[in-house]
Amino acid sequence: MSLADITIPQGLWDTGKTPEGVVANWFYREGSTVPAGATVAEIMVEKTNYEIAAPAAGTLHVLVPKDGVVRPGTVIGRVA
């Protein structure tokens, strides 16, 4: 079984200006089957709503729940 991380891209924002963002929504529940490329979550940082797609198809595992704090590089979930 392979795991694919759902990661906030490095360099997406300048943490020196805005230290953190938050997970605004998950669009699939823990344990759901998600297709590759599906928009699975969105984060909110500095008035920017940023959608995150599943990097692979499989079962979703949520690591950072809604309203959880994130930074560039944070792994917010995995697809197995």
Added chain:
Amino acid sequence: MLVRGSGGGACPIGAGTVQCALIRALPRGTSSIEETYGALAAWIQGALEAFGISTSMGPVPDAFCPGKHEIVAGGRKIAGTAQHWRAGGAGSHVAIAAASINVEDDPKSIAAVVNEFYRLAGGSFRCAPSAITSVRAELAPTEAARDDLIGAWMEQLSQSVAFRWAAAGNSHFEA
């Protein structure tokens, strides 16, 4: 009341405001939130500068929908900005960088509708009229001159975007 796809708080729109956006197709890792705000601001600031309105980009905490990337004239908010990055394939995104420019709405009216929204919603945020300005207020002193300039400025805004983007050597752009 409409719920928008970009982030931020309540943003009033009316007959005296203009809503505009830059839409950028971004392959993975080719831009950041700050860089996209900069591109949006450069467009609007250039159009304002052409009519003698000097601006900066930064926060105006007491204005509606506060953030770090507002367009500011004389310490007051003249345009608000926000973004929505829609996921594409292979880690790419379409970034919609949007602005609401106060062309000629009265700051007192703007603040009143924002504050009424938050009062009804049970929120504590309050917008100060003194934190807001308009393109009309920042233009030449006579009313007649302002009427002429408002139309010319709108034309400047609409024509300037393709020129500025191409001049910066960008190829993936759609307005």
